[in-house]
Amino acid sequence: MLRGFLLILFGCGFVLSQSAQRLQRLESEARQALSARDAAGALAKFQELAKLSPKTAAFPDEIGFILAAMNRTPEAISYFRHAVELDPNFAQAYYHLGVALWLTQQTDPAMRALQKATELAPDEGDYRFRLGSAYEQTGYYDDAIRELQAASKQLQNNAAVWQTLASAYQAAGKLAESRDAYKRAVDLDPKNIDLRNSYGTALVNTREPDAGLAQYKAVLEQDPSNLLAKANIGFAYIQKGEIESAIKQLTAVTGEHPELAVAHYDLGVAYKQKDDLRDAQTELEKSIQLAPGLTEAHYTLGIIYWQSGDFEKTIGQMRTAVQQRPEYAQAWYILGTALKQKGEMVAAVDALRKSISLDGSDPGPYNTLALILRQKGDREGAKAAFAKAAEIKRTAEQKQADMLRQGPAHDLR
Numbered sequence: 001m002l003r004g005f006l007l008i009l010f011g012c013g014f015v016l017s018q019s020a021q022r023l024q025r026l027e028s029e030a031r032q033a034l035s036a037r038d039a040a041g042a043l044a045k046f047q048e049l050a051k052l053s054p055k056t057a058a059f060p061d062e063i064g065f066i067l068a069a070m071n072r073t074p075e076a077i078s079y080f081r082h083a084v085e086l087d088p089n090f091a092q093a094y095y096h097l098g099v100a101l102w103l104t105q106q107t108d109p110a111m112r113a114l115q116k117a118t119e120l121a122p123d124e125g126d127y128r129f130r131l132g133s134a135y136e137q138t139g140y141y142d143d144a145i146r147e148l149q150a151a152s153k154q155l156q157n158n159a160a161v162w163q164t165l166a167s168a169y170q171a172a173g174k175l176a177e178s179r180d181a182y183k184r185a186v187d188l189d190p191k192n193i194d195l196r197n198s199y200g201t202a203l204v205n206t207r208e209p210d211a212g213l214a215q216y217k218a219v220l221e222q223d224p225s226n227l228l229a230k231a232n233i234g235f236a237y238i239q240k241g242e243i244e245s246a247i248k249q250l251t252a253v254t255g256e257h258p259e260l261a262v263a264h265y266d267l268g269v270a271y272k273q274k275d276d277l278r279d280a281q282t283e284l285e286k287s288i289q290l291a292p293g294l295t296e297a298h299y300t301l302g303i304i305y306w307q308s309g310d311f312e313k314t315i316g317q318m319r320t321a322v323q324q325r326p327e328y329a330q331a332w333y334i335l336g337t338a339l340k341q342k343g344e345m346v347a348a349v350d351a352l353r354k355s356i357s358l359d360g361s362d363p364g365p366y367n368t369l370a371l372i373l374r375q376k377g378d379r380e381g382a383k384a385a386f387a388k389a390a391e392i393k394r395t396a397e398q399k400q401a402d403m404l405r406q407g408p409a410h411d412l413r
Contacts, residue, residue: 023052030062039070057087061096068100076100091120095127102134110134118147125154129161136164141172152181159189163198170202179206186215193219197228201235209239227253231263238270246270254283261291269300277304295324299331306338314338322354329359337368345372363389 030045043066050059064079080097084090098113114131121127132147148165155161166181182199189195200215213236219229231253237246250267253260268283284301287294302317318335322328336351352369355362370385 019052023049026052034066039066042066043070055086057083057090057093060086061090061093064093064100065096068096068103073100073103077104089120091117091124091127094120095124095130098134099130102130107134107138111138122150123154125151125158125161129155129158129164132168133164136168136171139171141168144168145172145174152184157188159185159192159195162188163195166198166202170205175202175205178202179208191222193222193226193229197226197232200229200232204232204236204239207239209236212236212239227257227260228262231260231266234263234270235266238266238273243270243273247274259290261287261294261297264290265294265297265300268297272300272304277307280304281308293324295321295328298324299328299334302331302334302338306334311338311341315342327358329355329362332358333362333365333368336365340368340372345376348372361392363392366392 026045026049030042030049033039033042033045043063046059046062046066050056050063053059060079061083064076064083067073067076067079077097077100080093080100083093084097087093094113094117098110098117101107101110101113111131111134114127114134117127118124118131128147128151132144132151135141135144135147145165145168148161148168151158151161152165162181162185166178166185169175169178169181179199179202182195182202185195186192186199196215196219200212200219202212203209203215204212213233216229216232216236219226223229231250234246234250234253237243237249247267247270250263250270253263254267257263264283264287268280268287271277271280271283281301281304284297284304287297288301291297298317298321302314302321305311305313305317315335315338318331318338321331322335325331332351332355336348336355339345339348339351349369349372352365352372355365356369366385366389370382370389373385374382
């Protein structure tokens with residue numbers, strides 16, 4: 001009896017040993033197929049492994065990865081989902097799931113999967129980079145900056161991380177930080193002319209147009225026909241106040257490449273700086289025809305219509321601008337002011353209050369709102385709005401006076 005029981009135990013152990021050996025052999029063969037770039041062979045091996053060991057989360061994750069590499073991403077998603085069901089702490093599978101969902105434009109579930117991957121493996125720089133990139137592309141710039149800053153510490157030599165961080169800083173209005181991040185990216189990838197163009201623009205935006213021009217010229221040394229660099233040189237001339245040089249440069253660019261919307265926009269701005277409103281309007285209208293999503297062109301064209309006394313067209317352009325960029329406080333202010341001129345007081349008040357809610361540091365919207373409230377008979381509301389505008393103005397003047405009294409910083413070492 002005992003001898004029979006021992007034989008049963010021995011037989012079970014032998015079967016288990018054989019099964020483990022088979023799994024090990026199959027996995028080795030699967031990885032060899034991957035190394036040989038035999039995706040179909042590797043896929044078949046991992047599918048067999050998943051059947052033999054149905055509770056092992058790594059196998060459906062591997063299957064999903066291979067399917068995604070074979071451009072079968074929708075199929076891959078179901079395997080990644082199965083992997084995280086088998087192991088809810090499997091960070092890599094969540095990461096793969098998030099990337100696959102993002103590639104199939106399932107933005108919200110993709111973000112949740114990437115957030116979970118980062119939560120489970122906070123030291124994985126690639127996970128933070130991908131999550132930060134997703135935040136940056138969906139307009140969550142503060143979240144993007146947080147994740148990309150962390151990624152930049154973990155992937156210090158990855159130019160793409162610094163480039164995406166620079167873009168997020170720029171979108172958030174942190175221009176000096178954007179410039180510095182672009183510099184890091186260019187230092188890591190000096191032959192990337194698109195990156196150098198962006199760095200040049202960051203320099204121009206931080207009032208360093210000569211340094212920006214140097215970057216654009218470096219681009220043209222590598223690629224003499226680079227259209228964006230040629231247009232950006234005109235942009236730099238505008239920032240330097242060399243308007244005639246800007247007009248000459250941008251006229252040449254638009255003449256050679258009339259389809260370049262940004263060059264028409266910059267040329268329109270240059271003409272506006274010269275007080276040539278007719279030519280400015282023509283160029284800005286061309287830029288919008290070529291690129292209707294160019295929000296700044298709508299805003300600037302709206303200002304020109306305002307200066308020409310065409311408030312109806314001003315309203316149309318400002319409404320487009322705030323529709324495209326709801327946080328555009330200055331556009332809401334001009335919209336409110338134009339609506340006031342047209343006698344649409346209720347809509348004007350709404351637009352002005354929206355501007356104030358987005359940026360309460362400008363006295364203009366308060367003053368215009370006060371005028372409307374006084375006209376409507378709301379004396380207390382008008383008084384409060386005028387008082388707030390005066391307070392903001394006094395604070396700004398006091399700050400400027402303090403700066404003048406202090407003078408420049410001196411290094412006494």
